[in-house]
Amino acid sequence: MHLPDGFLDAKTALLSTGAAAAGVGIALRQVRSSLPPRRLPMLGLAAAFVFAAQMLNFPVAGGTSGHLVGGVLTAVLLGPSAAVLVITCVLIVQCLMFADGGLTTLGANVFNMAIVSGCGGYFVFRFTQWLMRGQGTRATVFAAAFAGWFSTVLASISCAGQLALSKTVPWSIAFPAMANVHMLIGVGEGLATGLIVLAVLRSRPQLVAGAVPQAQESGLGFVSYGLLVSVGLVVFVAPFACPWPDGLEAVTKSLGFSERTVHPLLNAPLPDYRLPFIGSATVATVVAGLIGTVLAFVAAYVLARALVPALKTPKPK
């Protein structure tokens, strides 16, 4: 999902760089105020760990293989603010050392993978854990696996929104393609995240920050992350996602001069951009997404039940 240079126009690049800078700024504030100095080297080592883990390939059917992205994994292990900084550093090194991911799209990549995937995924993780009414091993593994899937899809939708906002690929094609492909890729990410969190929980549960309620996460930071992720998604995705007329169109219609404006609009470049099944492709993807979410939720629960038998759940001391 590393966007190379040249795929975003100036407006989208600037918007997403602004959003990314705001997110990293919040993360820096949070880390400065809450991270004890002895945990500082952990950020660098965690970044190196994510990088090294991305070099290991998980075998997938048909001889292909995939690797971990690690946004949710880092957020579950270290907390959301540390995860934003860690993934941002990984992306900076990939850009400036390996020419992987563009320089002008660095902001967009940071927004998609560190903030939407890491922070957004962490929200999903916390919410799922809360649904399970518990901090036990099984709840944590289940929530991590589901959040791993969900955040991958969320990041791909944000990426599709950026591509569409720059008019590189029309939304009616970018959204179904990106979302559907990543609903499949996300299965691998979720499975790997759940398995790795379980492996760490089994041998060193105190290292998993997400397994215990955090005193250090301040409410303000949480609210600002949530605001940032939702504002970003609204800016990138909402212009396309809504099938109903937006506010401006509604006003035009109610004031009665829609007849004059609508005609040239319909004859102009829009038809070239549209396929006969656009509406249906977008709607079908949304429906598939909802069904996929339910399926992933159930699958993650079954996975957690299979991996963590109720009797063997270690009691927190």
Next chain:
Amino acid sequence: MHTPELNPCPRPTALHRASPRLKLAVAFVFIGITVLMPRRPDPAYLAPAAVLLLLWPLCRMPLAYALRRLLMAELFILGVALLSLLTPAARPIFLSALIKSNLCVLTMLLLTWTTPFQEILQVLRRLRLPSVMLATLALMTRYVPVLAEESRRMQRARASRTFSPRRRLAWSTLAGVIGQLFIRSADRAERIYLAMCARGWK
């Protein structure tokens, strides 16, 4: 699986010795100009391409190295290519994005080939990047090879103790390796902190 080459170039050239600050600024402006060019196939693209082709022999970047790195970026580009084939109207935009992204990847390759990351880090330090990020970046580049070697050692040890893992178990053994890698990096971070304190870090 390969360990990333942290300092790829064995034989420094004049471009390697140029100020990293200048190189980073030039690369940034160059990429900015390329990205802002018209969004259709245009003869104007020949200008940045010519500059890159002139610079390439000057810094002796091997062709195989460049092609391997370009191929990594090409995966995403081809994915978008498949999407744009469905819409005839977006084809010129796609073609220009294809040219732009390849030119920009090539620019970044020349930059990273001639500039070790440590020097880029010095530039970022002078640009007042927050110290937490600088420390994280510095520690990260130092420990990526160490952890890569560690994970290879753990996999070798696993392979010598088990039969070849069955397909069903491949994921959970690999997840075990990665989980263990995290635990070891946490321990290492603790030791690094103690070493930093022992050397008077505050």
